[in-house]
Amino acid sequence: MNRDQLIWIVLFAVGAAALLGRAVLTEQGMGREYIRQTVTPAGGTEFLPATYGDYVRAEQAQPGQTEYRFSRARTIGLWLAAFFTLAVFSFLYSDNPFYKVAESVLVGVSAGYWMVVGFWDVLVPNLIGRLWPSMVQAWAMPGLAGAEAQRNLWYIVPLVLGVMLLWRLAPRGTWIARWPLSFIVGTFAGLQLIGFLHGDFLAQIRNTILPLAVFEAGAFDFWASVRNLLIVGGVLCAVTYFFFSFEHKGAVGRVAKVGIWFLMITFGAAFGYTVMGRIALLAIRIEFLLDDWLWLIDPSRRRAVSMLLQGIWG
Amino acid sequence: MKRTVPLLITAVVGFTLIGAYFVPYTQSWGETVAIWFDVLAAIAFILGGGNLLRSHLKKISDQQRGWAYSIIVLASFLGTLFVGLGKIGVAPSPQFLEYSWSGPYRQTGSAFWYFYQYAFQPLTSTIFALLAFYIASAAFRAFRAKNLEAILLLATAFIVLLGRTFAGVALTGWIDPANWEGFRHFTGLRLENLTVYIMAVFNTAGNRAIMIGIALGIVATSLKILIGVDRSYLGKD
Amino acid sequence: MPQTGWFDPTRIWFFGLLVMLCGAVLAYIFAARRGMRINVRRIAGLEAVDDAVGRATEMGRSCLYIPGVQDMNDIQTIASLTVLARVAKTAAEYDARVEIPTTRSLVMTAARETVQAAYLAAGRPEAFSPDQVYYVTDEQFGYVAYVQGLMVRERPAACFYMGSFFAESLILAEMGNSVGAIQIAGTAQPAQLPFFVAACDYTLIGEEFFAASAYLSGEPDQLGSLKGQDVGKLIVGAGIITGVAAETIAGLTGSVAVRSFVDFLINRVLT
Amino acid sequence: MGAFLRDQWWVVAIFIATLVPLVRRFASAGVMEGLRTLDRRWIFLLMLWSVLLPIYFIGVTGRTFPEVPSALARATFDEIDRLAPGDPVLLSFDYDPASEGELQPMATAFVKHCAEKKLKMYFMALWPVGPQMVQNTVDRVIRADYPNLVYGEDYVNLGYKSGYEAVIRVITTNIRELYTTDARGTAIQDIPMMKGITSVQQMKLIINVSAGYPGVKEWVQYGATPYPAVHLIAGTTGVQAPLVYPYVPRQLRGLLGAIKGAAEYEKLVIDTYGGPNPDPKYLEGLRRMGPQLVAHMLIIMLIIVANVLYFTEKRAARRPSTGSGRPERAEGR
Numbered sequence A: 001m002n003r004d005q006l007i008w009i010v011l012f013a014v015g016a017a018a019l020l021g022r023a024v025l026t027e028q029g030m031g032r033e034y035i036r037q038t039v040t041p042a043g044g045t046e047f048l049p050a051t052y053g054d055y056v057r058a059e060q061a062q063p064g065q066t067e068y069r070f071s072r073a074r075t076i077g078l079w080l081a082a083f084f085t086l087a088v089f090s091f092l093y094s095d096n097p098f099y100k101v102a103e104s105v106l107v108g109v110s111a112g113y114w115m116v117v118g119f120w121d122v123l124v125p126n127l128i129g130r131l132w133p134s135m136v137q138a139w140a141m142p143g144l145a146g147a148e149a150q151r152n153l154w155y156i157v158p159l160v161l162g163v164m165l166l167w168r169l170a171p172r173g174t175w176i177a178r179w180p181l182s183f184i185v186g187t188f189a190g191l192q193l194i195g196f197l198h199g200d201f202l203a204q205i206r207n208t209i210l211p212l213a214v215f216e217a218g219a220f221d222f223w224a225s226v227r228n229l230l231i232v233g234g235v236l237c238a239v240t241y242f243f244f245s246f247e248h249k250g251a252v253g254r255v256a257k258v259g260i261w262f263l264m265i266t267f268g269a270a271f272g273y274t275v276m277g278r279i280a281l282l283a284i285r286i287e288f289l290l291d292d293w294l295w296l297i298d299p300s301r302r303r304a305v306s307m308l309l310q311g312i313w314g
Numbered sequence B: 001m002k003r004t005v006p007l008l009i010t011a012v013v014g015f016t017l018i019g020a021y022f023v024p025y026t027q028s029w030g031e032t033v034a035i036w037f038d039v040l041a042a043i044a045f046i047l048g049g050g051n052l053l054r055s056h057l058k059k060i061s062d063q064q065r066g067w068a069y070s071i072i073v074l075a076s077f078l079g080t081l082f083v084g085l086g087k088i089g090v091a092p093s094p095q096f097l098e099y100s101w102s103g104p105y106r107q108t109g110s111a112f113w114y115f116y117q118y119a120f121q122p123l124t125s126t127i128f129a130l131l132a133f134y135i136a137s138a139a140f141r142a143f144r145a146k147n148l149e150a151i152l153l154l155a156t157a158f159i160v161l162l163g164r165t166f167a168g169v170a171l172t173g174w175i176d177p178a179n180w181e182g183f184r185h186f187t188g189l190r191l192e193n194l195t196v197y198i199m200a201v202f203n204t205a206g207n208r209a210i211m212i213g214i215a216l217g218i219v220a221t222s223l224k225i226l227i228g229v230d231r232s233y234l235g236k237d
Numbered sequence C: 001m002p003q004t005g006w007f008d009p010t011r012i013w014f015f016g017l018l019v020m021l022c023g024a025v026l027a028y029i030f031a032a033r034r035g036m037r038i039n040v041r042r043i044a045g046l047e048a049v050d051d052a053v054g055r056a057t058e059m060g061r062s063c064l065y066i067p068g069v070q071d072m073n074d075i076q077t078i079a080s081l082t083v084l085a086r087v088a089k090t091a092a093e094y095d096a097r098v099e100i101p102t103t104r105s106l107v108m109t110a111a112r113e114t115v116q117a118a119y120l121a122a123g124r125p126e127a128f129s130p131d132q133v134y135y136v137t138d139e140q141f142g143y144v145a146y147v148q149g150l151m152v153r154e155r156p157a158a159c160f161y162m163g164s165f166f167a168e169s170l171i172l173a174e175m176g177n178s179v180g181a182i183q184i185a186g187t188a189q190p191a192q193l194p195f196f197v198a199a200c201d202y203t204l205i206g207e208e209f210f211a212a213s214a215y216l217s218g219e220p221d222q223l224g225s226l227k228g229q230d231v232g233k234l235i236v237g238a239g240i241i242t243g244v245a246a247e248t249i250a251g252l253t254g255s256v257a258v259r260s261f262v263d264f265l266i267n268r269v270l271t
Numbered sequence D: 001m002g003a004f005l006r007d008q009w010w011v012v013a014i015f016i017a018t019l020v021p022l023v024r025r026f027a028s029a030g031v032m033e034g035l036r037t038l039d040r041r042w043i044f045l046l047m048l049w050s051v052l053l054p055i056y057f058i059g060v061t062g063r064t065f066p067e068v069p070s071a072l073a074r075a076t077f078d079e080i081d082r083l084a085p086g087d088p089v090l091l092s093f094d095y096d097p098a099s100e101g102e103l104q105p106m107a108t109a110f111v112k113h114c115a116e117k118k119l120k121m122y123f124m125a126l127w128p129v130g131p132q133m134v135q136n137t138v139d140r141v142i143r144a145d146y147p148n149l150v151y152g153e154d155y156v157n158l159g160y161k162s163g164y165e166a167v168i169r170v171i172t173t174n175i176r177e178l179y180t181t182d183a184r185g186t187a188i189q190d191i192p193m194m195k196g197i198t199s200v201q202q203m204k205l206i207i208n209v210s211a212g213y214p215g216v217k218e219w220v221q222y223g224a225t226p227y228p229a230v231h232l233i234a235g236t237t238g239v240q241a242p243l244v245y246p247y248v249p250r251q252l253r254g255l256l257g258a259i260k261g262a263a264e265y266e267k268l269v270i271d272t273y274g275g276p277n278p279d280p281k282y283l284e285g286l287r288r289m290g291p292q293l294v295a296h297m298l299i300i301m302l303i304i305v306a307n308v309l310y311f312t313e314k315r316a317a318r319r320p321s322t323g324s325g326r327p328e329r330a331e332g333r
Helices: A003-024 A052-061 A072-090 A097-131 A133-139 A153-169 A174-207 A222-241 A250-293 A307-313 B004-020 B029-061 B067-085 B111-142 B148-163 B166-171 B181-189 B191-226 C009-033 C044-058 C075-094 C105-121 C140-154 C169-178 C190-199 C207-217 C220-253 C256-269 D002-007 D009-029 D031-036 D040-061 D071-081 D097-116 D130-145 D165-171 D216-224 D241-247 D258-273 D280-318
Strands: A034-039 A045-050 A068-070 C063-066 C098-102 C133-135 C158-162 C182-187 C202-205 D088-094 D120-125 D155-160 D205-210 D232-236 D254-257
Touching: A034 A052, A052 A068, A072 A097, A072 A250, A072 B111, A097 A133, A097 A153, A097 B029, A097 B067, A097 B111, A097 C140, A153 A174, A153 B029, A174 B004, A174 B029, A174 B191, A174 C009, A174 C075, A174 C105, A174 C220, A222 A250, A222 B191, A222 C220, A250 B111, A250 B148, A250 B191, A250 C190, A250 D040, A250 D258, A250 D280, B004 B029, B004 B191, B029 B067, B029 C105, B029 C133, B067 B111, B111 C140, B111 C169, B111 C190, B111 D040, B111 D280, B148 B166, B148 B191, B148 D280, B166 B191, B166 D280, B181 B191, B191 C009, B191 C075, B191 C190, B191 C207, B191 C220, B191 D071, B191 D241, C009 C220, C044 C063, C044 C075, C044 C158, C044 C182, C044 C202, C044 C207, C063 C075, C063 C140, C075 C098, C075 C105, C075 C158, C075 C182, C075 C207, C098 C105, C098 C140, C105 C133, C140 C169, C158 C169, C169 C182, C169 C190, C182 C190, C182 C207, C190 C202, C202 C207, C207 C220, C220 C256, D002 D009, D002 D040, D009 D031, D009 D040, D031 D280, D040 D280, D071 D097, D071 D205, D071 D232, D071 D254, D071 D258, D088 D097, D088 D130, D097 D120, D097 D130, D097 D205, D097 D232, D097 D258, D097 D280, D120 D130, D130 D155, D165 D216, D205 D216, D216 D232, D216 D241, D232 D241, D232 D258, D241 D254, D254 D258, D258 D280
Parallel strands: C063 C098, C063 C158, C098 C133, C158 C182, C182 C202, D088 D120, D088 D205, D120 D155, D205 D232, D232 D254
Antiparallel strands: A034 A045, A034 A068
16 A cells, blocks of 8 residues: 555545534534525525525524525535535545546536537527427427517528538448538638738737827826837837748847747736636635535624624634 | 538638628628537537547446446436436426426526536536646746746746735835835836736737737638648548 | 628728738749748747657657647637648657547547548558547536546647647646646637746747648648738738837827828728 | 634644645755655645635634735725715726626725715616626625615615616716616606716716726726816726726726735725724625735745756756756757
8 A cells, every 4th residue: 555545545534534523513513505495476486595694593583484494405515516626626636536536527517518508508599499480489488589580591501511510420421521511611711810800910000009209298208108119119029020931040030039028028927917816716616615615714704693603703 | 522512612601701791781691600600519519429428338338447437427428418408407487387498497496507506616616726736836847047038937927926915015115205205216116016017018019919920820821721722621532 | 881882991901901911822822832942930849749749659658639629610720620630640650649639529520530631641541540539528627627637647748739728728738747748839829828838848829820730731832821921920010110100200290291191090091 | 823823723733744744855855855856746735725724814813914005006095085075976887796706895895985985976887787786785885884874865876778888978978868767766856966967077086896898998988088087996807907007097097906906905995994893894805815915925935946946956067066957858938
């Protein structure tokens, strides 16, 4: 049994003991979800998320009330989410069965998720809804009305292309599937040629036309002029770096060298700037573990039953 | 026949859409084609889903290494698909109570919502959170002053990082006209102002040049595809 | 619609630029076909492709090619497939195993066609197996979770990240580095370039990524198109220099003529 | 701090226990050698602790980490502080729940500051879900801590109007043309504080909390630039901040960028109007900055240590006597 497995077992034992102790010994316990049952205007019942604090206050006000209730399904879900979070973090130490389970569930659920989204958000409204509006209206989209409800025969084109695409699964004639592919490639090669040329190429040249001598209410503003010179010079040098026809030697080499300096400063700044966002992502996950699951901390006072009990967390 | 027709389709469709951009009546063709693409991509899910099923079923039947996990993939995939397409646990929308399928498929409390809330969302956000760890290990390994470019990369990242903490502001807080009149000209050197200057000047210039280069690259790549110089995506004859 | 004519007058200058640029690219392609010598500068990342695949073959480990996380409606994904054609051909010649997990069904279909043709072009059609190219999931982070696990278990010797990437770029690059792979990345997403530059061995920055397939093919007409792009850069240089000069002169002398020229340039030509 | 160490001894014990093997390794192999062959998983552990411990410390004690407001945050604060009680102020909340993490602390601090200064607050929104954000902030701040402020006399929620920047262009000249009623549907004439208000130019200050388009860029182009007398300050997400820096200070007199800007502004508001122990909802930004500060420090340390290691290795490599380091793989740019 090598060192890794020993560490896993130790971690496991300490973790399990702590969780058990926490759930049983402390009076508030941990990791429980509550719901609030409300009647919707149309008569159906709806379950809104509620906190342990709401539940205890409601119990104090009227013991045995049923509006705020403990929800077993959501509690199981909470513990599942906590397991998945820990399983993914465990990969940082080493690849292990828990991570493989989490990875498999994620691949399966996410593939299924996007296919369901594709069906209900694209196929039903944009294909079936356009070709057989009455059928969709009777089945899943009663609200369909107005221009959307008229049949639009143009949508035969994507249907035909779609069938051609699926012909790949047929034993013979799979070459037909290339037609929809070439249709897609052709359209987006054309669209993006225009889009990038007009949006990026022209716009960036226009934005770089700046005066090298800046006058602020008559007076010559030295620093603003230096700023514009740096921007214009930087763009020209960096564009020179991308030249293909000349080797980076001699005069072109020196200009390209200045250009790569600008690019490196750009990359360094962008790297430093995004660090804060990434750390916020980790902080949110750890707050989920400590607050929602383990009930160790309660920064937003969701489980503070009343100011009286403030003492415990004080 | 198998290759000339697709090439023809690509060229005709591509140049038509380029032309359509300049004729007032046809400027909306771009959006219509984009909607058609979404439909086509949704239909193509069948190919993707089919491939997913086939490759994992094959892994199970051949008992390849890790086949047990393939069972989990298939179970969660088919489970999510069944629950989502079947709108399990979705109450019909209030205005159309008699249409049982009218409720939104993402309704809170439905089974599909449960899969999203307690599996999809925690897993994806935790994988995203791994980035914080990888940024730290990348900082330790990659930011070494090997040559001038690496020094510029590391120095800028260092300044921006420092500028975003209170230590950075405190470190150069003494450059304050209140302490000495002469500092008035040097306030630009305070760390947070330096960060602003770097972002507003160097970052702007660098990104502009990259975007100009990309636009030119796209023009050439698209043209090569439209006139058939590049046809690798079409496969063999 | 204010205009009734067949041509939108507000876009006439843009049309002129389009014709000039496309004309330059086409002119150089056909000139190259007629035998004009095309010499282009070295790009370190692209010369490393061959020895990366070679290294993988020596060590008996696989290559991993990731065509970005976008669908076929992104030109970067299509450009990535043209690079995949060259890399797959090299892999076929070296008899190295290249694995291509994809995150979109259409990309899987097109990539399978591309790799099959590449193996045929390398004269080893029998070495191609459809399972090399497979669909994982449409979700960006589900895909990265799978690839991350794959890297640790398969320990590929060479990793290619070519195409459109978002936040997951650093996860891939750091994981690849930890398994000791040579990593060559190419993307036209400016926001992800810093992470690839920091964590990969070679990075193709924006336009260099689009030039990759031309470089790796070495065919004259492909290289010709790069010359056409250089003409575009000359246009950029000319446009900026004249604009800045006119703007500065207009500011210094305050002459109305120059000022109207600058306004004409900015509001007519460059919009 | 002492109380924390005593009460939460078990957390501190675990923290030290996990680092003992690392310290032992440094002791046995020497710091330089230990660093050169440092397993990256130790860096992961350090990052985990540098985020987890601050969250736990702040969560349990309620205290926050130090924060020194920058000149830009002070300028934003002064723009509100210089106003007199009763001055009209327009607050436009153009964000949604997705960007609430970075922007809600700013919105809460802005409203608390205006309420303390007894300014007349006119809320509006260019995003469809904006009025909901206004309602949340009003309930959290005004209704909870300033019950004496009366709706219709001290603050009013004009609600959302579609039309993106066209809305700004109209209300800067004639506000009544678009806003005939407030978000609750009561007519403008029946709202006491709207008497005499015909356009946004009469506002002493415009405060914009923005997550994208339409947002601060449109407010600068159509709200502030054409009317130099109108002062505009804004709070925005980290991604958008660099795009609007060029407008500071001429068109945009104050700017708070990302959670850091929110924390700096909160510190200024709490120090002047917070009182002895401020309500935790006014420390949201400062609370979130805890892990950011320690994690940034860790990354800065890692860069420094990496380079110290690199230079000692390079100097050692020049003297052939010492062993050479790991074969450096071909280093490209």
